[in-house]
Amino acid sequence: MTTTVTPPARREVLVVLPGLLLAMLLAMLDQMIVGTAMPRIVGELGGLDHLSWVVTAYVLMSTVSTPLYGKLGDLYGRKRLFLGAIAIFLVGSALSGMAQSMVQLIGFRALQGLGAGGLIVGVMAIIGDLIPPRERGRYQGYMSATMAAATICGPLLGGFLTDHFSWRWAFYVNIPVGILALALVATTLQLPRHRISHRIDYLGAALLTVAATSLVLVTTWGGTQYDWGSVQILGLAVLGVASVVGFVIAERRAVEPVLPLRLFRDRNFTAATLMGFLVGFAMFGAVTFLPLFQQTVQGASATNSGLLLLPMMAASLVVSLVVGTVITRTGHYRAFPIAGGAMLTLGVFALSLMDTGTSKFTLSVYMVILGIGMGLLMQVTLLIVQNSVEAKDMGVASSTSTFARSIGGSFGVSLFGAIFASRLTDSLAGMPGAGKLAGGGGAHIDPATLTQLPAAARETVLTAIADGMHSVFLWAAPFALAAFVIGWAIKAVPLRGGPGQVGPAGPAGPEGEPIPADSPS
Known part of the structure; x- marks a missing residue:
């Protein structure tokens, strides 16, 4: 059935928006808040060798469940x-x-991640249902502000709660916020409902889960738990590739595939999704290491290192607001992913120039460049994806975009962590106690440990950390450059909901003609 859906008034959207943004804040905050609490957690519960799994379990479950929710x-x-x-x-x-x-x-944490997988993609898909793409830019500033708040406040809040209460409050703090979000969404959100028969693609979902799990474990364990050429890593790699092949075959045969491969026939959808993967790979994988550099090489406290990220997040927020306004007023967006890819590449390359003499001001300038690239890309790629599909595929398209970015970030964090650990180990080879310092990618390196070292040894360690950072960001640069190149493949397609269009009709065809779409489910 083909219907025309009139977009809700701005006031109606603003009533729903607080609950949606609180839910997004929950999911993003929990990725940041636990890090500063981890030393206390390990001290109380033990199990230092399982430390990475506290993070991996959450990220993995949220990543593999994202397309299912969509x-x-x-x-x-x-x-x-x-x-x-x-x-x-x-x-x-x-x-x-x-x-x-x-x-x-x-x-x-795995159970928590299973819920988190539906929060961010749910917010994006619901906004996609409520607001046509032409008008969506004005609301992207709210989402960017939420992301910035989570990134900046997460480490600060985690440290404060751990120091003044207990590490357990890093998790308990979610409960009152979540209950409020639950109440707001339940009472204010109204979406069209349709009763139709369904067939769930269980085989596709299972193969996707196996593929994502295997490939994330390859990048998580490779070079750390096991050698890259070990039976375990090679076996996981073969399992991951085989699962991907099986997934493609299963999706071609499924009546209602969990990820319709037909969506990738649209050039904009494919390009924007691939850009999301590369942006996640380069950006999240690289930015993870900035606080370590700030706290060790530059001597910042844990609280101050969170504040030092403010220039990057402020730049991202301001640019995202400006871009959203421009897109809403003009309907033009093609230049933004190209410019974003260029700025992302420039920012990542600039960060590769860091050394022990880099000042906090210079680092702030580098982070501002990276933040500008983030602001140009983060929401625009999602907008392009949503504008490339029919309304009935809005959820799966949003989840695919989120999944690509999340899995890219997971690979980036894991791979760059292995690169950093390898470079650090090589740089500290021969130094007494180097094995303990370099273990786990710098997991045992903290300001308290460094202050106890002799001056010469401390300088050696700081130089090794800076060299490791150089390698991480230098490896990230080609992935950012690839995003810039792919940005040129995006073509200008009129945004739905613009002049002469009523509601979120289907995406424009090759020559700009609107294609009818089913109403959102």
């Missing part, structure tokens, strides 16, 4: 599934705060 939302309605995701996240948060062992914490 598809199920398309099939069964987004509101019900979104409320369920918030509930699962809250249960996982409560159980994580009550964990009595590292194994329990890892399991509960």
